[in-house]
Amino acid sequence: MRFVLASASPARLSVLRSAGVDPLVKVSGVDEDAVTASLTDPAPAELVTALAQAKAEAVARELEEPDAVVVGCDSMLLKADGEIVGKPGTPEVAAKRWTQNAGTSAELLTGHAIIVVRGGEIADRAADHLSTTVRFGSPSEAEVDAYVATGEPLHVAGGFTLEGFGGWFVEGVDGDPSSVLGISLPLTRKLLSNLGLSITDLWNRPSTTS
Template identity: 75%
Template sequence: MRFVLASASPARLSVLRSAGIEPLVRVSGVDEDAVTRALPAPSPTEVVTALATAKADAVVAEIAHEVPDGVVVGCDSMLLTPDGEIVGKPGTAEVAAERWKRNAGSRGELITGHSIVRLRGGEVTGRADGHLGTTVRFGEPTDAELDAYLATGEPLHVAGGFTLEGFGGWFIEGVDGDPSSVLGISLPLTRKLLAEVGVSVTTLWNKPSA
């Protein structure tokens, strides 16, 4: 059985590898804006769950013949800011700077959605999805520190404009909840969703060579 990660995120890949799983990586290519626009007045949790589901489904459609027995895992994360706005990747340094200045010294909630599709014999035999929130406590970088962080390019392409495992970790005071979800894939939630489709996570772990 293969674990298929429907994401190009290096952080998600690193989390899985560190936790004993070497996934097959396939990028969904989903138009996230189009998926979000199609949702009627969605809550933040509905947005991340819908995006995770769309990504998993897109990869299932492409990979069922290649991986007839496996699980496809889609993920999405967004930040619920202190003023109630739900935001994804900043995209530009200007947007990232504005968000950091607004969030500095406060708390936000990173909301992560996961969707798992079980394949047997190339057919979908099970689905499970879920979400969780993790509180992120932002530090207060100086203007010079923020400029240097923006110059790395890192915050432009990650949910909420920050990371724990990269340069951004210097400016995060702490997290309350599951830290792996802040890295993009919650190990506890993934384990529970795998169980819902009849898969024990331990069967997916890398086996040591004899």
Template identity: 70%
Template sequence: MRFVLASQSPARLAVLKAAGVTPVVRVSGVDEDAVAAGLGEPTPASLVTALAVAKAEAVAVDERDAVVIGCDSMLLTADGQVQGKPATTEIARERWGRMAGTTGTLLTGHALLVVRDGEVVERVAEHEGTLVRFAEPTAAELDAYLATGEPLHVAGAFTLDGLGGWFVEGIDGDPSSVIGISLPLTRRLLRRVGLSVADLWQAPER
């Protein structure tokens, strides 16, 4: 039974590889806006969890025997706003104008599905929240960071493991969750479906 990551995120893949697991990568192609629109008025935690479930389920339909994990991350800012990927420099700049010098909560939803003989036989999902304390970059630093394009493609317009790490004063919680996939939570989800993370460490790359 192979381990499948339902995400194209290089950061999530890097976290898993560094932890001894080389997953098969499958991109879900889920329309996140459509999923969110179908939820009505979800809490931030239920939103990221529902998106993670949707991604895992979209990939699981093409698997026969596999463990599939899907993830989704968003930042809950100090003023109560939920932020995904900004997509444009203007939006990223505006968000950093409000984030700088504050503390936000990076929420990452996780969904783990076990597929046997083409059918989903186990389904578990949770989320992880980690407090992030943001620095106050100078105008020149922010201009340079935005020019790299990195913050446009990541939840909350920052990274912990990339250039954005220069502007994070500290975190309270699980660092791997901030990067995109919580190792402790993934381990707990595996245990809930009767699996051990140790079984995945020697899984071959396919």
């Protein structure tokens, strides 16, 4: 059975490869704005889970692999004021968010969806979400400008990373760090278990830890 990652995220791919899974990568092409608009006043956790499900469903329905596990993920940052935000998209928005987040904590919500394909047909599904607290540092204005200029924060949920330039400005994480990287290994394992599958059966090479 093939492990399929319904995401173009390099961080998610890196996490999986380091954990012994070399997935087939298939990008869903889902219109996230359309999915969001189709929901009626969703709670933040419901929103990220629905987006993850939409991505997994889209890939599963176009998959050529007859037997596969398709994993979809979506992450958004729930700020202390209740606002939920995704990718900044522009340098101006990224800089503004870092100015607002400096010295505060926020919850990174990551929705996970797994679809099992057997004999070319969707056979089973499971979905859930995880919340992890991120404690932001207080970078100077010059540091924020330099970070935004790298382009990194524009295209990641919440406008930050742990594994890249952004890691210099994150004081700590309370919860599952792999979730902050985009895919929670513990939650993925639990969802697979709920579907009668073992993650160890999907390992296809040794861990690449150094």
